[in-house]
Amino acid sequence: SQQGEEDPQALSIQEGENATMNCSYKTSINNLQWYRQNSGRGLVHLILIRSNEREKHSGRLRVTLDTSKKSSSLLITASRAADTASYFCATEMNYGGSQGNLIFGKGTKLSVKP
Amino acid sequence: KAGVTQTPRYLIKTRGQQVTLSCSPISGHRSVSWYQQTPGQGLQFLFEYFSETQRNKGNFPGRFSGRQFSNSRSEMNVSTLELGDSALYLCASKTNSGASDVQYFGPGTRLLVL
Numbered sequence A: 001s002q003q004g005e006e007d008p009q010a011l012s013i014q015e016g017e018n019a020t021m022n023c024s025y026k027t028s029i030n031n032l033q034w035y036r037q038n039s040g041r042g043l044v045h046l047i048l049i050r051s052n053e054r055e056k057h058s059g060r061l062r063v064t065l066d067t068s069k070k071s072s073s074l075l076i077t078a079s080r081a082a083d084t085a086s087y088f089c090a091t092e093m094n095y096g097g098s099q100g101n102l103i104f105g106k107g108t109k110l111s112v113k114p
Numbered sequence B: 001k002a003g004v005t006q007t008p009r010y011l012i013k014t015r016g017q018q019v020t021l022s023c024s025p026i027s028g029h030r031s032v033s034w035y036q037q038t039p040g041q042g043l044q045f046l047f048e049y050f051s052e053t054q055r056n057k058g059n060f061p062g063r064f065s066g067r068q069f070s071n072s073r074s075e076m077n078v079s080t081l082e083l084g085d086s087a088l089y090l091c092a093s094k095t096n097s098g099a100s101d102v103q104y105f106g107p108g109t110r111l112l113v114l
Helices: none
Strands: A005-007 A010-014 A019-024 A029-037 A043-050 A055-058 A061-066 A071-076 A085-093 A102-104 A108-113 B005-007 B010-013 B019-024 B031-038 B042-050 B053-057 B064-068 B074-078 B087-094 B109-113
Touching: A005 A085, A010 A019, A019 A085, A019 A108, A029 A061, A029 A071, A043 A055, A043 A061, A043 A071, A071 A085, A102 B031, A102 B042, B005 B087, B010 B019, B019 B087, B019 B109, B031 B074, B042 B064, B042 B074, B074 B087
Parallel strands: A010 A108, B010 B109
Antiparallel strands: A005 A019, A019 A071, A029 A043, A029 A085, A055 A061, A061 A071, A085 A102, A085 A108, B005 B019, B019 B074, B031 B042, B031 B087, B042 B053, B064 B074, B087 B109
Protein backbone atom coordinates (compact mmCIF):
# COMPACT_ATOMS: atom_id res chain seq x y z
CA SER A 1 0.00 0.00 0.00
CA GLN A 2 1.11 3.59 -0.56
CA GLN A 3 2.75 5.33 2.38
CA GLY A 4 2.55 8.80 0.93
CA GLU A 5 -0.39 10.49 -0.66
CA GLU A 6 0.15 13.65 -2.66
CA ASP A 7 -2.37 16.39 -3.01
CA PRO A 8 -3.46 17.65 -5.45
CA GLN A 9 -3.22 14.90 -8.06
CA ALA A 10 -2.89 17.52 -10.79
CA LEU A 11 -2.04 21.19 -10.75
CA SER A 12 -2.06 23.67 -13.63
CA ILE A 13 -0.56 27.13 -13.20
CA GLN A 14 0.91 30.00 -15.23
CA GLU A 15 4.61 30.68 -15.49
CA GLY A 16 5.77 32.88 -12.64
CA GLU A 17 3.20 31.58 -10.18
CA ASN A 18 4.07 29.47 -7.15
CA ALA A 19 3.15 25.78 -6.98
CA THR A 20 2.46 24.00 -3.72
CA MET A 21 2.18 20.24 -3.41
CA ASN A 22 1.35 18.35 -0.23
CA CYS A 23 2.21 14.88 0.93
CA SER A 24 0.80 12.89 3.83
CA TYR A 25 2.20 9.64 5.18
CA LYS A 26 1.22 7.05 7.74
CA THR A 27 4.14 5.73 9.76
CA SER A 28 7.26 6.95 11.53
CA ILE A 29 9.98 7.97 9.08
CA ASN A 30 13.74 8.50 8.90
CA ASN A 31 13.42 11.04 6.13
CA LEU A 32 11.17 12.27 3.37
CA GLN A 33 12.40 12.93 -0.14
CA TRP A 34 10.91 14.72 -3.11
CA TYR A 35 11.58 13.60 -6.67
CA ARG A 36 10.66 14.90 -10.10
CA GLN A 37 9.88 12.76 -13.13
CA ASN A 38 9.56 13.99 -16.69
CA SER A 39 7.31 11.98 -19.01
CA GLY A 40 7.95 8.49 -17.64
CA ARG A 41 11.69 8.87 -17.47
CA GLY A 42 13.94 8.34 -14.45
CA LEU A 43 13.43 10.13 -11.17
CA VAL A 44 15.47 13.21 -10.37
CA HIS A 45 16.15 13.83 -6.70
CA LEU A 46 15.11 17.29 -5.52
CA ILE A 47 15.50 17.47 -1.78
CA LEU A 48 15.77 15.27 1.33
CA ILE A 49 14.46 16.40 4.70
CA ARG A 50 15.24 14.37 7.79
CA SER A 51 12.71 13.64 10.51
CA ASN A 52 14.37 16.11 12.92
CA GLU A 53 14.23 18.96 10.39
CA ARG A 54 11.27 21.25 9.83
CA GLU A 55 12.21 23.19 6.71
CA LYS A 56 14.77 23.04 3.91
CA HIS A 57 15.49 25.22 0.93
CA SER A 58 17.19 24.50 -2.36
CA GLY A 59 17.11 27.21 -5.00
CA ARG A 60 13.46 27.84 -5.84
CA LEU A 61 12.34 24.87 -3.74
CA ARG A 62 11.13 24.98 -0.17
CA VAL A 63 10.14 21.85 1.70
CA THR A 64 8.49 21.67 5.09
CA LEU A 65 7.95 18.66 7.30
CA ASP A 66 5.46 18.34 10.15
CA THR A 67 6.01 14.99 11.83
CA SER A 68 3.14 15.56 14.28
CA LYS A 69 0.73 15.78 11.35
CA LYS A 70 2.71 13.31 9.24
CA SER A 71 2.75 15.71 6.34
CA SER A 72 5.13 17.60 4.08
CA SER A 73 4.80 20.29 1.47
CA LEU A 74 6.88 21.24 -1.54
CA LEU A 75 6.76 24.83 -2.73
CA ILE A 76 8.19 25.79 -6.12
CA THR A 77 8.46 29.55 -6.42
CA ALA A 78 8.40 31.53 -9.66
CA SER A 79 7.59 28.44 -11.70
CA ARG A 80 8.84 27.93 -15.25
CA ALA A 81 7.54 25.88 -18.14
CA ALA A 82 10.51 23.55 -17.59
CA ASP A 83 9.07 22.67 -14.15
CA THR A 84 6.29 20.76 -15.89
CA ALA A 85 6.63 17.21 -14.57
CA SER A 86 5.27 14.76 -12.02
CA TYR A 87 6.43 15.26 -8.46
CA PHE A 88 6.61 12.43 -5.95
CA CYS A 89 7.20 12.34 -2.25
CA ALA A 90 8.93 9.27 -0.90
CA THR A 91 9.40 8.25 2.70
CA GLU A 92 12.11 6.09 4.17
CA MET A 93 10.51 4.29 7.06
CA ASN A 94 11.98 3.98 10.50
CA TYR A 95 11.65 0.41 11.61
CA GLY A 96 12.73 -3.13 11.10
CA GLY A 97 13.81 -4.55 7.79
CA SER A 98 12.09 -1.80 5.89
CA GLN A 99 14.76 0.73 6.64
CA GLY A 100 16.37 2.03 3.50
CA ASN A 101 13.70 1.43 0.92
CA LEU A 102 11.48 4.25 -0.26
CA ILE A 103 7.69 4.24 -0.20
CA PHE A 104 6.29 6.52 -2.88
CA GLY A 105 3.06 8.42 -3.20
CA LYS A 106 1.04 8.52 -6.42
CA GLY A 107 2.48 11.90 -7.39
CA THR A 108 1.26 15.33 -8.40
CA LYS A 109 1.24 16.16 -12.10
CA LEU A 110 2.28 19.80 -12.47
CA SER A 111 1.66 21.70 -15.68
CA VAL A 112 3.18 25.17 -16.03
CA LYS A 113 1.80 27.14 -18.95
CA PRO A 114 4.02 29.73 -20.61
CA LYS B 1 30.84 10.90 -11.73
CA ALA B 2 28.68 8.97 -14.12
CA GLY B 3 25.11 8.43 -12.99
CA VAL B 4 23.18 5.21 -12.61
CA THR B 5 22.93 3.37 -15.89
CA GLN B 6 20.39 0.77 -16.90
CA THR B 7 20.33 -1.57 -19.85
CA PRO B 8 18.46 -2.17 -22.00
CA ARG B 9 16.32 0.95 -22.12
CA TYR B 10 13.43 -0.72 -23.93
CA LEU B 11 12.38 -4.31 -24.16
CA ILE B 12 9.49 -6.20 -25.73
CA LYS B 13 8.77 -9.74 -24.61
CA THR B 14 5.88 -12.18 -24.86
CA ARG B 15 3.99 -13.88 -22.06
CA GLY B 16 5.81 -16.80 -20.53
CA GLN B 17 9.29 -15.58 -21.45
CA GLN B 18 11.84 -14.40 -18.96
CA VAL B 19 13.84 -11.19 -18.90
CA THR B 20 17.01 -9.89 -17.26
CA LEU B 21 17.59 -6.21 -16.61
CA SER B 22 20.92 -4.70 -15.66
CA CYS B 23 21.89 -1.77 -13.46
CA SER B 24 25.27 -0.16 -12.87
CA PRO B 25 25.32 2.07 -9.79
CA ILE B 26 27.22 5.27 -9.28
CA SER B 27 30.87 4.55 -8.58
CA GLY B 28 31.38 3.96 -4.87
CA HIS B 29 27.72 3.20 -4.17
CA ARG B 30 27.21 -0.22 -2.65
CA SER B 31 23.44 -0.32 -2.28
CA VAL B 32 21.21 -0.95 -5.27
CA SER B 33 17.42 -0.95 -5.12
CA TRP B 34 14.86 -1.82 -7.75
CA TYR B 35 11.41 -0.30 -8.22
CA GLN B 36 8.52 -1.04 -10.55
CA GLN B 37 6.37 1.80 -11.87
CA THR B 38 2.97 1.19 -13.43
CA PRO B 39 0.06 3.58 -14.06
CA GLY B 40 -2.19 1.60 -11.74
CA GLN B 41 0.08 0.80 -8.80
CA GLY B 42 2.55 3.66 -9.06
CA LEU B 43 6.10 3.22 -7.83
CA GLN B 44 6.64 0.08 -5.79
CA PHE B 45 9.76 -1.24 -4.12
CA LEU B 46 11.00 -4.60 -5.38
CA PHE B 47 14.21 -5.31 -3.48
CA GLU B 48 17.49 -3.91 -2.26
CA TYR B 49 20.94 -5.42 -2.54
CA PHE B 50 24.01 -4.52 -0.55
CA SER B 51 27.36 -6.33 -0.58
CA GLU B 52 25.88 -9.03 -2.83
CA THR B 53 23.12 -9.78 -0.29
CA GLN B 54 19.43 -9.05 -0.53
CA ARG B 55 18.66 -6.74 2.38
CA ASN B 56 15.00 -5.87 1.85
CA LYS B 57 12.24 -7.25 -0.30
CA GLY B 58 8.93 -5.77 -1.37
CA ASN B 59 5.65 -7.56 -1.83
CA PHE B 60 6.24 -9.20 -5.20
CA PRO B 61 5.94 -12.85 -6.25
CA GLY B 62 8.95 -15.14 -6.43
CA ARG B 63 9.05 -14.70 -10.23
CA PHE B 64 10.91 -11.48 -9.47
CA SER B 65 14.47 -12.05 -8.37
CA GLY B 66 17.74 -10.25 -8.39
CA ARG B 67 21.38 -10.42 -7.57
CA GLN B 68 24.34 -8.18 -7.04
CA PHE B 69 27.90 -8.73 -8.14
CA SER B 70 31.11 -7.92 -6.31
CA ASN B 71 31.46 -4.67 -8.31
CA SER B 72 27.99 -3.63 -7.02
CA ARG B 73 26.37 -4.01 -10.43
CA SER B 74 22.96 -5.59 -10.12
CA GLU B 75 20.59 -7.58 -12.27
CA MET B 76 16.94 -8.35 -11.83
CA ASN B 77 15.18 -11.23 -13.46
CA VAL B 78 11.51 -11.79 -14.10
CA SER B 79 10.51 -15.30 -15.10
CA THR B 80 7.28 -16.47 -16.72
CA LEU B 81 6.30 -12.98 -17.76
CA GLU B 82 2.70 -11.85 -17.43
CA LEU B 83 0.96 -8.97 -19.17
CA GLY B 84 0.82 -7.13 -15.84
CA ASP B 85 4.61 -7.07 -15.67
CA SER B 86 4.63 -4.37 -18.34
CA ALA B 87 6.14 -1.43 -16.53
CA LEU B 88 9.03 0.96 -16.13
CA TYR B 89 11.69 -0.69 -13.98
CA LEU B 90 13.87 1.74 -12.13
CA CYS B 91 17.12 1.09 -10.39
CA ALA B 92 18.53 3.35 -7.69
CA SER B 93 21.84 3.43 -5.89
CA LYS B 94 23.11 4.96 -2.69
CA THR B 95 26.22 4.80 -0.61
CA ASN B 96 25.20 2.30 2.04
CA SER B 97 22.24 0.16 2.95
CA GLY B 98 19.88 1.39 5.64
CA ALA B 99 21.52 4.81 5.59
CA SER B 100 19.31 7.87 5.63
CA ASP B 101 20.71 8.97 2.31
CA VAL B 102 19.70 10.07 -1.14
CA GLN B 103 18.86 7.38 -3.65
CA TYR B 104 19.90 8.25 -7.20
CA PHE B 105 17.81 6.76 -9.95
CA GLY B 106 18.69 5.54 -13.39
CA PRO B 107 16.65 6.28 -16.54
CA GLY B 108 14.76 3.02 -16.27
CA THR B 109 14.03 0.05 -18.51
CA ARG B 110 10.62 0.09 -20.14
CA LEU B 111 9.33 -3.47 -20.48
CA LEU B 112 6.36 -4.31 -22.64
CA VAL B 113 4.90 -7.79 -22.36
CA LEU B 114 2.68 -8.89 -25.25
